[in-house]
Amino acid sequence: MNWITNYVRPRINSIFSRRETPDNLWSKCDECGTMLFHRELSSNLNVCTQCGHHMAITARDRFSALFDGGIFTEVAVPAPTADPLHFRDQKKYPERMKAAQKKTGEKEAMLVAEGEIGRTPIVAACQDFSFMGGSMGMYVGNAIIAAAERAVALKRPLILFSAAGGARMQEGILSLMQMPRTTVAVQMLKEAGLPYIVVLTHPTTGGVTASYAMLGDVHISEPNALICFAGPRVIEQTIREKLPEGFQRAEYLLDHGMLDRVTPRTEMRDELITITRMLLGLPPAVKGDLPSPEAVEKAEAEAKPDTPEADDKK
Structure with missing residues (x-):
């Protein structure tokens, strides 16, 4: 063991393995104290997934x-x-x-x-x-x-x-x-x-x-x-x-x-x-990616065939 092994190598490893970690990845619930991951919290509209506290x-x-x-x-x-x-x-x-x-x-x-x-x-x-x-x-x-x-x-x-x-x-x-x-x-x-x-x-x-x-x-x-x-x-x-x-x-x-x-x-x-x-x-x-009820009714009305009964109603 020498100074290269004891000092230089750990120093180099610490420099290249260092990662910047953002300080806003986790939030603490004010009510129950649970640590919540920011994506999980955001997807739940800032509502605690554990106790339901609304942030x-x-x-x-x-x-x-x-x-x-x-x-x-x-x-x-x-x-x-x-x-x-x-x-x-x-x-x-x-x-x-x-x-x-x-x-x-x-x-x-x-x-x-x-x-x-x-x-x-x-x-x-x-x-x-x-x-x-x-x-x-x-x-x-x-x-x-x-x-x-x-x-x-x-x-x-x-x-x-x-x-x-x-x-x-x-x-x-x-x-x-x-x-x-x-x-x-x-x-x-x-x-x-x-x-x-x-x-x-x-x-x-x-x-x-x-x-x-x-x-x-x-x-x-x-x-x-x-x-x-x-x-x-x-x-x-x-x-x-x-x-x-x-x-x-x-x-x-x-x-x-x-x-x-x-x-x-x-x-x-x-x-x-x-x-x-x-x-x-x-x-x-x-619900879902469908046309509104008004659009459906309009489309159905336009799709009806012209008949004598329909003309009488008009």
Whole structure:
């Protein structure tokens, strides 16, 4: 044994056998602590395969799973005035915005898109909690109005996914003004006779819950989502009483008549297709890569031979 065997060879082997291992291949479930491989977790829509805990999911990933073939077209949203109050805490508001945009890769806290689910055309809006807590600012108000106007113009239902910590404090009273603005947008849908379906995800709190998140024709929630105006801790400190177990969670609200459904994320798409077509008075969707029922009926009508009876009916 010499220095070549003892030092040089192991050194060479360590250099050439070294592999860069990404640090994002595994995620730990916050509920049960299971380590989940990123591909397995992604294919299950960020739902733990062991305990069913629903982890956060971005608006873009949610739309990719919702729309047919993951195909959708973004709807333009008017940009509001940047930093209207010149707000500053530890950082300036524009600096916080740039940091959030860099972190998420999105322009703002809400994404609006149009496309088809189960061959049913819809307009959808989704809040991204990773963008400044999905806080409701002027852009979010503009996004909901843009979504409602687009739905009315195309005569399509609107499906909204809410996830927010409340109003955006950096915009002060201007953020609170989005509550009546979005209420008017929802009223536009109701006057046009179009369905408005809200999917409440964890968490949906504050002024969002006090406005557009609870004005739907149908309210669906993901399991164990926190849905409230003021949080449980604030209420306990105010009334100085112990709250019931699971207070303000989706299952508790379902039992007390605040929700219509609690549906796992992996089943949400089929549930939305069924409810949307039911509200529109359409027949059930055909699953698989098949033409829609409307297309089948049209093809059958065109394929019927011309007969005297058919001419009389015409």
